[in-house]
Amino acid sequence: MIKKTERWGIIGGGVLGMTLAHRLKQAGNDVTLFExxxxxxxxxxAWKLDDVTWDKFYHVILLSDTNLRELLRELELEKEIKWVETKTGFYTDGKLYSMSNSIEFLLFPPLNLINKLRLGATIYFASKIKNWKRLEKIPVEKWLRRWSGNKTYDKIWLPLLRAKLGENYKNISAAFIWTTIQRMYSARREGLKKEMFGYVPGGYSKILKRYYELLENNGINIKTSYSSKKVYTSNSGEVTVEFENGETENFDKVILTTPSPIIEKICPDLTEAEKERLKNIKYLGVVCASLVLKKPLDKYYVTNITDSFTPFTGVIEMSALVDKKEFNGKNLVYLPKYVLPDDPIFLKSDDEIKDEFIKALLKMYPHIKGDDILCCQVARAKYVFALSTLNYSKNLPPVSTSIPGVYILNSAYIINGTLNVNETLELVKKKLPLILQSSKFTD
Ligand SMILES: Cc1cc2nc3c(=O)[nH]c(=O)nc-3n(C[C@H](O)[C@H](O)[C@H](O)COP(=O)(O)OP(=O)(O)OC[C@H]3O[C@@H](n4cnc5c(N)ncnc54)[C@H](O)[C@@H]3O)c2cc1C
Known part of the structure; x- marks a missing residue:
């Protein structure tokens, strides 16, 4: 019997949608990707800043990112990755400290030796935990106070949690800190406990160009500027997708990879229970300023901030990692602020955000003057990652929805990892076989 070629539509052309499209096409299907x-x-x-083209949001690759490295191998880019030992800074009480190895950690002045040992023990203990589901039931504050003590919690953990999550840290489970520590550890696991990060010269702009060409050459129909506004099953049993541009297309199966609030909006036929579960997934967004500077800020790739005067929540100096040739000899810095999607910052103009961010940056780094800033642009994304609230993984809606032929797979389904491209690719590995299996029964 000849196998019927199925028509699959993928909504959302991020790395997740691109990879689903790629794998479905390799499995012999007819695939269209909508972005x-x-x-x-x-x-x-990526975007252009001054004469520099680089990612809108900062990205690094870890040695342990096996799925991503596998994809880069397929794209013939894996051998190009440059691996660099990086340093981490800590800005606290108006001073910048290096926190890149154990000795610097022991010299870190804001904590006494006992508090430091408790902090180190918490991180080590978390790195060894295998049963993360247990942590989903415990509020992060309770867990950290228990293991690190109140002084370390108030001085270090609380400002860091606030920096990343705002006041939402109160509803977050200890699984959040576990996934963060696991990722941090995997950056240090190899390379003699030194932090090693990688990048592809040319950045994601080059990776995406190569990936786009691969998909196109393999016969995937890629449609950009196609914003889907409604997905439902038509009377003929096909899945219909309506677009903002007035067009409509029909498929046998559709996978939605967009953030959950968008899925809830564009799939009116989901059951109330499914909609409720989608609504209960709370996202954090990000407002991130990118600056091109004449001078470097310092030597750290990441600088964590525990002081509260900066509107941004960390400093990422990309040019402390990436060869400056990529930036025509200049320096590239990111200033992210993680916020809820309804945060008033989304109503501010780019100029207002730039003014506030630059003012604080100049205060933090007095050797930088206004005329050292060659370019500043603001990127915004309202739905970046789902917050790991208490019992998070138990409350997700099923991937296979009640609408025949319609599936949901987005980054909210990363339940035991931080948001990163490697975990995104892991989702495809784990969930696509299940989708294909369940889709057989709905035929
Ligand atoms: C500040 C920041 C730093 C990061 N740092 C790293 C890092 O160092 N290392 C790392 O590996 N990862 C990092 N990541 C994470 C990485 O970017 C994500 O894991 C990955 O890009 C997620 O891909 P996705 O396809 O799931 O989601 P997205 O990239 O969000 O893709 C979803 C797509 O759906 C589209 N869409 C939305 N609505 C519709 C609609 N109605 N119709 C059609 N299309 C629609 C959107 O335009 C978007 O292109 C970082 C992310 C951010 C924001």
Whole structure:
């Protein structure tokens, strides 16, 4: 019997949608990928700043990112990765400290030796935990106070949690800190406990261009500037997708990879229970300023901030990692602020955000003057990652929805990892076989 070629539609052309499309096509299906923006890539997309083209949001690769490295091998880019030992800074009480190895950690002045040992023990203990589901039931504050003590919690953990999560840290489970520590550890696991990060010269702009070409050459129909506004089953039993541009297309199966609040809006036929579960997934967004500077800020790739005067929640100096040739000899810095999607900052103009961010940056780094800033642009994304609230994984809606032929797979389904491209690819590995299996029964 000849196997019927199925028509699959993928909504959302980020790395997740691109990879689903790629694997479904390799499995012999007819695949169309729809992306609302003018180009594919989603959160990994690049833009131009001054004469520099680089990612809108900062990205690094870890040695342990095996799925991502496998994909880069397919794209013939894995050998190009440059691995660099990086340093981490800590800005606290108006001073910048290096926290890149155990000795610097022991010299870190804001904590006494006992508090430092408790902090170190908490991180080590978390790195060894295998049963993370247990942590989903415990509020992060309770867990950290228990293991690190009140002084370390108030001085270090609380400002860091606030920096990343705002006041939402109160509803977050200890699984959040576990996944963060696991990722941090995997950056240090190899390379003699030194932090090693990698990048592909040319950044994600080059990766995405190569990926786009591969998909196109393999016969995937890629449609950009196609924002889907409604997905439902038509009377003929096909899945119909309506787009903002007035067009309509029909498929046998559709996978939605967009953030959950968008899925809830564009699939009116989901059951109330499914909609409720989608609504209960709370996202954090990000407002991130990118600056091109004449001078470097310092030597750290990441600087964590525990002081509260900065509107941004960390400093990422990309040019402390990436060869400056990539930036025409200049320096590239990111200033992210993680916020809820309804935070008033989303109502501010780019100029207002730039003014506030630059003022604080100049205070933090007095050797930088206004005229050292060659360019500053603000990127925004309202739905970046789902917050790991208490019992998070138990409350997710099923991937296979009640609408025949319609599936949901987005980054909210990363339940035991931080948001990163490697975990995004892991989702495809784990969930696509289940989708294909369950889709057989709905035929
Ligand atoms: C500040 C920041 C730093 C990061 N740092 C790293 C890092 O160092 N290392 C790392 O590996 N990862 C990092 N990541 C994470 C990485 O970018 C994500 O894991 C990955 O890009 C997620 O891909 P996705 O396809 O799931 O989602 P997205 O990229 O969000 O893709 C979803 C796509 O759906 C599209 N869409 C939305 N609505 C519609 C609609 N109605 N119709 C059609 N299309 C629609 C969107 O335009 C978007 O392109 C970072 C992310 C951010 C924001």
């Amino acid at each position: 609302a923006a003018k180009q594919v890539g989603g959160l990994t997309s």
